[in-house]
Amino acid sequence: AIERKIELKTHEDSDVVVDRWDRDGFSWSDEANKILKDRFHLESFRPLQRAAINAVMSKEDAVVILSTGGGKSLCYQLPALLTKGLTLVVSPLISLVEDQILQLRKLNIDASCLNASTSKEETKRVEDAITNKDSQFRLLYVTPEKLAKSKRMMNKLEKSLSVGFLKLIAIDEVHCCSQWGHDFRTDYAFLNVLKRQFKGVPILGLTATATSNVLDDVKDMLGIQAALVFRAGFNRSNLKYEVISKKSSDEECAEEIAHVINTQFSGQTGIVYCLSRNDCEKMATLLKTKGIRAKHYHAYMEPSEKSSSHQNWISGKIQVIVATVAFGMGIDKPDVRFVIHHTIPKSIENYYQESGRAGRDGLPATCILYFKLSDVFKQSSMVQQDRTGLSNLYNIVRYASDSSTCRRVKMAEHFEEAWEPSWCQKQCDVCQRATSSELKSTDVSKETKIAVQIIEDNLNAVKDGSGRITGNKLLDLLSKKLAGSRNRVFCEKLILFLLLESYLQEDFHYTVYSVISYVVVGSKWSVYKGGEILMPLYSNELGLSETKSRKRKAGSSSNEKRVEAEDDEVVFLDD
Ligand code: ADP
Ligand code: MG
Ligand code: ZN
Numbered sequence: 001a002i003e004r005k006i007e008l009k010t011h012e013d014s015d016v017v018v019d020r021w022d023r024d025g026f027s028w029s030d031e032a033n034k035i036l037k038d039r040f041h042l043e044s045f046r047p048l049q050r051a052a053i054n055a056v057m058s059k060e061d062a063v064v065i066l067s068t069g070g071g072k073s074l075c076y077q078l079p080a081l082l083t084k085g086l087t088l089v090v091s092p093l094i095s096l097v098e099d100q101i102l103q104l105r106k107l108n109i110d111a112s113c114l115n116a117s118t119s120k121e122e123t124k125r126v127e128d129a130i131t132n133k134d135s136q137f138r139l140l141y142v143t144p145e146k147l148a149k150s151k152r153m154m155n156k157l158e159k160s161l162s163v164g165f166l167k168l169i170a171i172d173e174v175h176c177c178s179q180w181g182h183d184f185r186t187d188y189a190f191l192n193v194l195k196r197q198f199k200g201v202p203i204l205g206l207t208a209t210a211t212s213n214v215l216d217d218v219k220d221m222l223g224i225q226a227a228l229v230f231r232a233g234f235n236r237s238n239l240k241y242e243v244i245s246k247k248s249s250d251e252e253c254a255e256e257i258a259h260v261i262n263t264q265f266s267g268q269t270g271i272v273y274c275l276s277r278n279d280c281e282k283m284a285t286l287l288k289t290k291g292i293r294a295k296h297y298h299a300y301m302e303p304s305e306k307s308s309s310h311q312n313w314i315s316g317k318i319q320v321i322v323a324t325v326a327f328g329m330g331i332d333k334p335d336v337r338f339v340i341h342h343t344i345p346k347s348i349e350n351y352y353q354e355s356g357r358a359g360r361d362g363l364p365a366t367c368i369l370y371f372k373l374s375d376v377f378k379q380s381s382m383v384q385q386d387r388t389g390l391s392n393l394y395n396i397v398r399y400a401s402d403s404s405t406c407r408r409v410k411m412a413e414h415f416e417e418a419w420e421p422s423w424c425q426k427q428c429d430v431c432q433r434a435t436s437s438e439l440k441s442t443d444v445s446k447e448t449k450i451a452v453q454i455i456e457d458n459l460n461a462v463k464d465g466s467g468r469i470t471g472n473k474l475l476d477l478l479s480k481k482l483a484g485s486r487n488r489v490f491c492e493k494l495i496l497f498l499l500l501e502s503y504l505q506e507d508f509h510y511t512v513y514s515v516i517s518y519v520v521v522g523s524k525w526s527v528y529k530g531g532e533i534l535m536p537l538y539s540n541e542l543g544l545s546e547t548k549s550r551k552r553k554a555g556s557s558s559n560e561k562r563v564e565a566e567d568d569e570v571v572f573l574d575d
Helices: 011-018 029-038 049-057 074-082 094-106 120-130 144-149 151-162 186-197 212-222 250-264 277-289 303-315 348-355 373-383 389-401 407-414 445-461 471-482 488-500 546-557 559-564 568-574
Strands: 062-065 086-090 110-113 137-142 166-171 203-207 228-231 239-245 270-273 294-297 320-323 338-341 365-371 439-443 504-510 515-521 534-538
Touching: 029 049, 029 074, 049 062, 049 074, 049 203, 049 228, 062 212, 074 086, 074 137, 074 166, 074 203, 094 110, 094 137, 110 120, 120 137, 120 151, 137 144, 144 151, 144 186, 151 166, 151 186, 166 186, 186 212, 203 212, 239 407, 250 277, 250 338, 250 365, 277 294, 277 320, 294 303, 303 320, 338 348, 348 365, 348 389, 348 407, 365 389, 373 389, 373 471, 373 488, 373 504, 373 515, 389 407, 389 488, 445 471, 445 488, 445 504, 445 515, 471 488, 471 515, 488 504, 488 534
Parallel strands: 062 203, 062 228, 086 137, 086 166, 110 137, 166 203, 239 365, 270 320, 270 338, 294 320, 338 365
Antiparallel strands: 439 534, 504 515
16 A cells, blocks of 8 residues: 555566565465466466466456567456456457457366357356356456447346456456557447446456556546556567668569568568558569568458458468558467568557567567658548647657667657667667767758748749648659759658658648648747757768769769759759
C-alpha cells in the first residue's frame, strides 16, 4: 500500500522493483511452477510473467506491458488453472482467439469462445459450465462487442460471480481503450462496467505498447487507477533498425527491395508492409518475378484466401508475405528474419509493433524502413481525422528523417524510457555509420523564403485563393527554383524540416472520394520576423548542386551535358 504505482523505466529499475512480485514464496508458487512445467510444458517464466501472475493471484489489478511475442497470454492462462475458476478474456480478434483455444485444448484445458458463429449446443454448454462452480471450464474468450451487445452474456457472468466461479478478467490489447492510443476501438469503452459489475474480481490488462498518457487513460477508463504496472523495457536487442531513403519511382523501389531480400535474406522468412492493397499486389508480383516465394495479404481478400496465405507463410511455403497492416495483431511466427516497411507507418507505436514481429525467437533480425517525403502526404491524408493522428505521424517522420540520432534513442524517447546510445551496441544504421563529418546548423532562411514564395505565388495565381499546392508539387517547383544551388534531396529534407518545425503545415481538402493534403504556410512562418532559420545538416547533405559547378566549368556550350540533368533549363533561367 505504500507504493501502489510501479513505473518501470529501464531494465535496471525493472529488475529491482518487480522483485517484490517476481519471486517464489507465495502460497501458490509451488503449484504455479508445477503447472508451468506439467500443463504448459514450459521450462521457466519469461520476464514479468511471474510478477503478473502473483499480482492477480493476490487480487491486485495489474497492467502488463510486454512486447509482442513476450508471452502475455500465460499471464492469465496460468492463473486460470491456479484459481480453479473462470477467467474471462476480452480480446479484439476472433481469429487470434480461435488459435489460442485450439492450443489450450491440446493441453487439455477447457476453454471456449462465444461469438456470432458459436453453435447453440456450445453456447449452452459454456453457459452451464460458467455458472457451475465445480466445473472444469477455465477460460472464456469474448470480444468487447459481444459483452456490450449481449445482455444474456452479462447475466451469465453475474451468475458466475455469484456462485463464486468468476475469478479473473483479462483484457488483451488493452491500449484499445484509450483514445490516445494507436488503435482506439469504440467497443472497448463498454469495458468500464466491468470493475463496477464484477466487484472483487481483479482485472489484468495486457498490451505491447502504452506510453504513460495512454496508460493513465486506460486505468481511468477501466476504473483501476491503483493497478500495478509491469513494464518491460521497450528494447528488443536482437533487432537491427535501419532507415533507407526511398527511390522516387515505385519500380526502382520495388527492385531495390527485391534485391535486398535476395541478397541479405535469401531463403529467409519475412514481411513487407505496404500502405495499400494495390501496393501489396504489385510488390508481391514483382518479388515473384525475382524468384521470391511471395504472396500478398490485405483486407479485401476472401477470408479463405487470407487464411491460406497466412497458413502457407507460417508453414514456410511462402517466404515473404506482402501485407497491409491488416496482417497484424497476434501473428506469432518465431523465425521472421526481416520486416520491411515499403511506406512509413502511422506512428512510432505502429512501427514498433509491426517491426516487432521480427525475431521473436530471440535470434538476430532486421527491420528496414523505406522513407521519402511524398509518403508522408499519403499517410497524413489518411490519419488526419484522428485526434492525434498527425502528431503521431510526424513523430515517426522525425524518427525516420533524423540521420544523426541512434534509432533506439528515438524509440526510448517515445516510450519515455531512459536510454544510453551505447546500449544499442551498434544495432542500428545510425550507430553503425561511423560518420566523420559533423552535424552543422545551416541557415536555410533564403531557401525557406523561396519555398514560401512558391506557395504564395500559386495561391495568388487563382483569384478565389484556391490555388493551393501539394507537397509533391512544392518539391518539384522548389527543386527547379533551387537547381542552381541545391539538389532535390536537399529540397526534400528542407520541406520535411519546415513541416516538422511548423514553418509550413499541411492543409487538408475533402472531396467526396478522398482527402488531399496541401502545403500552406505554418504558424512559425506567421511570426517569423526575418533572420536565420537553422537546420542541422551534415556537410555531405548540403546538396550543393553538381550541375551548377559542372556548368560553371563547362560554360554554356556543353549541350550534351545539359540533357542529363532534368532541371537544366531552369538553372539557366535563374542564372
Ligand atoms: P504475446 O501475447 O505477448 O504476443 P504470446 O502469449 O502469444 O505472446 O506468446 C508468444 C509465444 O511465446 C508463444 O508461442 C508462447 O507459447 C511462448 N511462450 C510464452 N511464455 C513462454 C515461456 N515462459 N517460455 C517459453 N515460451 C513461452
Ligand atoms: Mg497476445
Ligand atoms: Zn543505435
